[in-house]
Amino acid sequence: xxxxxxxxFSKVLxxxxxxxxxxxxxxxxxxGIASVGIASEADRDALHAAYADECHSLGGRLPxxxxxxxxxxxxxxxxxxxxxxxPGYGFLAENADFADACRQRGIVFIGPPAExxxxxxxxxxxRAIMLAAGVPVVPGSDGYVESLDEARSVAAAVGFPIxxxxxxxxxxxxxxxxxxxxxxxxxxxAAAREGEKFFGDGRVYIERYLGERRHVEVQVLGDExxxxxxxxxxxxxxxxxxxxxxxxxxxxxxxVERREEICALAVRAARAVGYVSAGTVExxxxxxxxxxxxxxxxxxxxxxxxxxxxxxxxxxxxxAVAMGRPLSVRQQDVAIRGAAIECRVNAERAERGFLPSCGxxxxxxxxxxxxxxxxxxxxxxxxxxxxxxxxxxKVVATGSSREEATQRMLRALGEFEIEGVGTLxxxxxxxxxxQQWAAAVPSADLALGAxxxxxxxx
Amino acid sequence: VSGGAxxxxxxxxxxxxxxxxxxxxxRCEEGDVIAVLEAMKLEIEVTAPVSGTVVSxxxxxxxxxxxxDVLAVVEEDAG
Numbered sequence: 001x002x003x004x005x006x007x008x009f010s011k012v013l014x015x016x017x018x019x020x021x022x023x024x025x026x027x028x029x030x031x032g033i034a035s036v037g038i039a040s041e042a043d044r045d046a047l048h049a050a051y052a053d054e055c056h057s058l059g060g061r062l063p064x065x066x067x068x069x070x071x072x073x074x075x076x077x078x079x080x081x082x083x084x085x086x087p088g089y090g091f092l093a094e095n096a097d098f099a100d101a102c103r104q105r106g107i108v109f110i111g112p113p114a115e116x117x118x119x120x121x122x123x124x125x126x127r128a129i130m131l132a133a134g135v136p137v138v139p140g141s142d143g144y145v146e147s148l149d150e151a152r153s154v155a156a157a158v159g160f161p162i163x164x165x166x167x168x169x170x171x172x173x174x175x176x177x178x179x180x181x182x183x184x185x186x187x188x189x190a191a192a193r194e195g196e197k198f199f200g201d202g203r204v205y206i207e208r209y210l211g212e213r214r215h216v217e218v219q220v221l222g223d224e225x226x227x228x229x230x231x232x233x234x235x236x237x238x239x240x241x242x243x244x245x246x247x248x249x250x251x252x253x254x255x256v257e258r259r260e261e262i263c264a265l266a267v268r269a270a271r272a273v274g275y276v277s278a279g280t281v282e283x284x285x286x287x288x289x290x291x292x293x294x295x296x297x298x299x300x301x302x303x304x305x306x307x308x309x310x311x312x313x314x315x316x317x318x319x320a321v322a323m324g325r326p327l328s329v330r331q332q333d334v335a336i337r338g339a340a341i342e343c344r345v346n347a348e349r350a351e352r353g354f355l356p357s358c359g360x361x362x363x364x365x366x367x368x369x370x371x372x373x374x375x376x377x378x379x380x381x382x383x384x385x386x387x388x389x390x391x392x393x394k395v396v397a398t399g400s401s402r403e404e405a406t407q408r409m410l411r412a413l414g415e416f417e418i419e420g421v422g423t424l425x426x427x428x429x430x431x432x433x434x435q436q437w438a439a440a441v442p443s444a445d446l447a448l449g450a451x452x453x454x455x456x457x458x
Numbered sequence: 459v460s461g462g463a464x465x466x467x468x469x470x471x472x473x474x475x476x477x478x479x480x481x482x483x484x485r486c487e488e489g490d491v492i493a494v495l496e497a498m499k500l501e502i503e504v505t506a507p508v509s510g511t512v513v514s515x516x517x518x519x520x521x522x523x524x525x526x527d528v529l530a531v532v533e534e535d536a537g
Binding site: 062347348355356357358359385386387388389390 | 470471472473474496497498499500502522
């Protein structure tokens with residue numbers, strides 16, 4: 001057999017920290033590719049710094065002086081002689097300028113083309129592209145909304161409640177709901193302010209705020225040979241402050257036919273932007289209709305749910321695609337059996353309004369056993385600092401059905417011991433044992449105590 | 459004239475100090491923002507627990523504070 005065409009990597013820098021940096025290094029190690037880690041001053045003793053084959057110091061503590069510092073990271077790339085960079089998620093993963101800067105220095109950016117990142121980075125442009133490609137979008141404004149009068153006329157056309165969103169936003173930031181006309185000025189101002197602050201772009205647009213909605217997304221993979229496939233959907237309807245904390249697949253309550261239609265729409269969406277590498281088409285399911293929301297042009301936190309369900313290693317597919325090879329799986333080979341659930345173990349105290357919890361982890365005993373996967377970025381002795389996001393570890397449980405996956409997750413969370421910092425484990429245990437979870441009722445703003453009665457009495 | 463109790467305003471969680479609104483000698487009402495903290499990409503406003511006069515502000519923007527670190531001291535209005 002002749003080897004597949006491509007450009008092989010011998011050394012790759014992972015421009016991230018925590019669990020995802022380790023996840024990517026694991027794929028590299030399995031493929032016999034040397035891994036280069038980077039660590040800020042605050043992460044000198046972090047697990048990811050020790051896991052990489054070699055680790056370079058970034059200095060700094062704040063993201064802006066460490067994991068977001070493009071010039072520092074590129075200098076390390078050159079110094080270490082890497083062939084490519086994997087950005088993980090967050091930080092520089094959806095930064096088209098970083099992707100361009102890598103290319104200019106002859107370093108492969110493991111992800112989609114910079115043009116696709118730019119096109120999908122503007123939610124307004126993304127909406128226009130999807131409409132042109134025949135992918136339904138949530139009813140809303142044509143382009144940016146620049147004044148209160150304009151906002152009022154859009155609201156009159158689509159009806160309250162409406163969501164005001166920062167064009168460059170995402171991850172629950174730069175997002176405000178206005179239930180009535182009186183709330184519109186504040187919602188406009190707040191979304192613009194957050195857009196400016198977190199994404200450097202204060203422009204906003206408006207969508208109808210759909211009631212009774214589920215957050216459903218589709219994992220897609222594309223290569224440079226024109227192949228685009230999907231690996232099925234995930235349901236991410238359990239959120240706090242509009243940020244995901246539990247994800248599952250397959251989406252509950254979807255017929256096989258509907259699932260196929262939604263996944264086909266996602267492939268169409270990915271093709272519309274010439275998508276290459278792993279990406280996620282996010283949408284809302286409301287009243288039986290699927291609406292495109294946005295495309296995340298990167299690996300996602302919850303990719304492990306799909307990996308466990310399909311057996312496809314998404315990070316290795318990203319690496320193969322970046323080396324110029326075709327995807328290793330064809331659409332007809334993708335089989336989904338059973339169910340998988342992911343719980344994000346964040347360092348937050350649900351009982352204190354999800355307040356971040358920093359400190360030293362004094363005891364750490366992760367769960368194991370059948371159908372349980374733990375991707376963790378911490379260990380006993382790890383100091384959890386306020387500088388980065390709160391995700392400590394992810395637990396993924398799989399089973400032959402949603403019920404079995406839930407039972408496994410509850411068993412795993414019961415085994416999981418973390419002391420020294422507060423975590424979401426108590427909330428997850430309470431919620432997964434509730435009737436609300438058993439009935440798959442979506443929750444966009446979960447709070448401890450607001451969880452309905454346990455399901456045992458069924 | 460003064461002489462009310464001195465009330466410490468603690469950070470309440472480990473965080474970095476994003477900005478400090480209180481100034482020494484300034485009056486503050488209960489609920490006024492003393493400082494804005496940031497931890498794990500979340501902004502948290504720390505507010506005055508009582509009405510009175512700000513008598514000292516140890517909090518410095520850009521620094522790291524612990525849960526029990528005092529951001530400001532407020533001398534409560536004498537009842």
